[in-house]
Amino acid sequence: MKFFRALYAGIFLLFFIQAGVLFAGGKQEPAASGSPELVIYAYDSFVAEWGPGPKVVPDFEKKTGIKVTLVSLGDAGQVLSKAILEKDEPQADIIVGIDNNLLAKALQSGVLSSYKPVGIKNIPAELIFDPSYHVIPFDYGFFSIIYDSQKIQNPPRSLDDLLQERFSKSLILMDPRTSSPGMGFLLWTVSQYGSKYEKYWRELMPSILTITEGWDSGYGLFTSGEAPMVLSYTTSPAYHLEYEKTKRYKATLFKNGNYMQVEGMGITKNAPHRKAAEQFIDFMLTEDFQSVIPLTNWMFPVLRDTPLPDSYSAAPEPEKKIMLDYNTIETNYDKWLDGWVKAVSK
């Protein structure tokens, strides 16, 4: 039957084409042919069309003539893991997304090198979370319980309030093992309750509707109306105000403060294009870069006096800012996670 003969022929043809693609595909990577270049690893939402990447990179390229390759690798944790995998032969010059919670792991892994940019003096001291300058901050935010004002008129004002019976099955949280807001919230409870945090979590269980793996699915469930409260950032209401023209979703500021997250980027050790990387960090601390952050990354810019968009009137900054020391985090990370898993698995 001619059919099978044709089929076999078609297969081999296909293989030829694919083999060509196999090698052609390799050429998609720009060759280091002498023109200055820079490779940056960042998390997905940084690189996405709606993120800061596509706005700041062309600007930098225009200003310096350095061609930039921006690689998206999932979330911040995965960026770091890729860098660790490539430790002996780094493919990237800069990694973006190391926050105050990941700092210990990043420093321990030894994949970064120190660089103190001149522009660092324009950053408030409290935001410089790495005194060794391996990681330079580029934005910051505060975790917050966001609530649907149509369903809740009397929002919680503290972690203890979340235990109230009226909030039964009303809260969406994230898994600290797989999500940085999840981790932030866990550290928040540790900073408030100390060694009694496990007891708090056991008592919190009735209020939790579900613990999702990532912020995306959690926030999605929230906006779908599955539950009236979700763990997110104080800037989330600004997003809804900016794009949906609604003030329906509001952030809470707790009496004892909100946990802070500062994100940074760092130059890899033995980076192939060290000079270009330093230039990018310098650029990052200028207003051209920083003014892009609020509406793309939905975080606050670190540079003092950067103008904020009007919609940020809905994004409060708490008076009390909580942040655990990164050495404490490093020492107790695993222990806290184990305790958390035990508390929520009953």
Added chain:
Amino acid sequence: MNRTAGNPSISRTLFIVLPAVFFLFCFVFPLSLVLSQAVTDSDNGFTLNYLAEVVRSSYFLRIIWFTVYQAFLSAVFSLLLGIPGAYILAHFTFPGKKILQAVTTVPFVLPSILVVLGFILLFGNNGAINKLFMSLFHLQTPPFRILYKFPAIILAHGFYNFPIAMRVIAAVWEKGSVRNYEAARSLGARGFSVFRTISLPKILPGIISAGSLIFLFCFLSFAVILVLGGGPRFTTMEVEMYRLVKFSLDFKKAAALAAVQLSLSCLFLFLYTKFQKQISYREGSSGAVLSISNRAGKQTLREIPLLKKFFLGIYFLLTAVLIILPLCAVVFRSLQSAPGWSSNSHLSLLWYKQLFTGGGRSLYAHTAQTAIANTLIVSVSTAVLSVLLGTSASFFSRKQGKLSTITESVLLLPMGISTIMLGFGFLQLTHILHIRRGAYILVILAHTVIAFPFVIRTVSPVLQNLGSAHSEAAATLGAKPAQVFLTIEAPLIRPAVIAGGIFAFSLSAGEINATLMLAPRGFVTVPLAIYRLIGAYNYFGACALGSVLIFLCAAAFYFVDKFLSLKDI
């Protein structure tokens, strides 16, 4: 025993060469890279520590036990749902039957995130069902809080899998003559005792075959557990591996867990293959004619007594709720325009326009079209490759015997492995071979590994059922083996081959885990695009693209059924 005359072992062995090479390079090699991680410590010395930890720590044992437990309950639930449906499919014919069959198979190949989304849209606290009851009875809080708990997992698995039970068992039920039934009835047996003594033994191999397959899929289930289970309390091995690989970077523990998972999968795969073969050879004595269902044996709607019609109706309602409504919820959501979640939404094609013509912050226009184009390229390549390899392998293993069973079980192994670990293994492969991540052929190869067992699964039973009468007749008339193959066997298995190809296409079109890991920068397929749309708040856009995928797969399966149904012979 069916011996295919005129097939000396040389040509038979040839059949296995290409599949074997592919299998070794694209499955065994990446897999061994992963599994070797489980037994080497950081200095590359051999160690059983990680394996020991996984099978001894109470934390992991609880996870392993839960994985088995939920898979078992899900399989039982799916079977219970599927058996009445199988009865209907096997004994009645009604208009729209083919469409129903096509639609009910779609969820199986959709990206699981989409299925989960549909489930939430329908059964969630703010889902269609709750909203309906709340407005009907003026309730303040949702009456049905089904999701984010253990029952939701079983329910969602049932949704996914009961069509498999339905089709596999129906296929067995349809076969053969009504002589046994008539004999039993003439001896005075009625209703249930007929079922118990005649039907049940007949469909039992089908039940076990479908059951072990469904068990396997639920065993490896990922998105359903992740999103609908509610959290760390209900974690399976797959979810845990995902966490270990992607976040904790604990590759060795993940690999050890994968080893345990694979061993358990092998067991069930073997069970499945064994019973599948038993089904195929059931009607061996009538090898002269393809034992296909004959229309004459089925009743039409009019012939059914009222009481039966009532139960039929109930059953269809159940099926609809479980299967079709979540899909409808996704499609319906894509047609809504509701800025800012206000309740004044109206029907609109806004999201489709946005996807395909630009606008919107989340995806540029060309991305959606590129995604579809890429998906077509990848999935068609996967289908063609899978068909070639799967059919070849089926020819090798068509004979009865231990070698065949073992070969087939081995080749079906990719069905029993976590696609996350497979993707990870491929990544290791590219690392070692210094292949740049820039080639999308890796995605095609990974998809083929996942899909070609399904081609074997489709083609092999038909091939084995062919019987030897025709081939023997042709041989006695002087036909050479190659001629026998080309003129007799190939046309007869063509429908099954095409069906397998379309199945492979759909699997590839909906695959996300391995693609996520292997896709080169800027390369996006439809599931990947849906995933990114969901990640960008754009649930409407995700539903729109998802609806496109649903219709694509439904159409594909409709044509599969047309091809495979040989009722018109």
